[in-house]
Amino acid sequence: MIRRALILLAVLAVAGYALLMVTYEVIGVDFVSFMEDQPFVDYQDGPRLLPAEEAVPVSRPVYLDVPSGLVNPVPADDVSLQRGETLFSFHCAVCHGPTGQGDGPVTRFWREEARRPANLTEARFREYPDATLYSVITQGLGGMPPLRENMTERQYWDVVNFVHTLQP
Ligand code: HEC
Numbered sequence: 484m485i486r487r488a489l490i491l492l493a494v495l496a497v498a499g500y501a502l503l504m505v506t507y508e509v510i511g512v513d514f515v516s517f518m519e520d521q522p523f524v525d526y527q528d529g530p531r532l533l534p535a536e537e538a539v540p541v542s543r544p545v546y547l548d549v550p551s552g553l554v555n556p557v558p559a560d561d562v563s564l565q566r567g568e569t570l571f572s573f574h575c576a577v578c579h580g581p582t583g584q585g586d587g588p589v590t591r592f593w594r595e596e597a598r599r600p601a602n603l604t605e606a607r608f609r610e611y612p613d614a615t616l617y618s619v620i621t622q623g624l625g626g627m628p629p630l631r632e633n634m635t636e637r638q639y640w641d642v643v644n645f646v647h648t649l650q651p
Pocket of ligand 1: 575577598620626628
């Protein structure tokens, strides 16, 4: 009886060791992995697809996909500008600075070669279309992350209106 138990134990131990060797690849077995067989898009292959609606992109688009016919539904009145200012201080000022000069507190930690937050007081932003500004905020651009998570539709436009007041 004891001899049988010992033999069984020995057999189990050998089987266990063999299993561990496969697990830790001491014995390499090339298992079939179906991940290798799926369709995929190679680096810089087309077509370029937009991320899914709820996706949180880690790398940002280089070109903007500005919806055609998008118009600013919110008039730039005092209420909108005041809201825009507050929202800008929450969502944008960390990078673009309190007055939009691209000198927010986190830029101290920017890598040398990384693209700096834009100076929103530059003259080119005076002519910057509302729809493009909206798209920069909601989709991100280059080094700027999309900020569509914590703002409502109305709030994007309030910020858009406010950004147009930053140029002297
Ligand atoms: C995490 C930092 C960060 C935050 C927060 C941020 N931005 Fe930016 N923004 C950037 C960077 C970096 C760029 C430069 C992008 C590039 O050129 O690659 C940029 C560029 C821009 C541009 C210029 C786009 C162009 O055509 O050159 C606009 C406009 C802009 N941001 C508006 C905003 C607004 C409005 C907010 C707040 C809702 C905001 N940003 C929040 C980092 C940020």
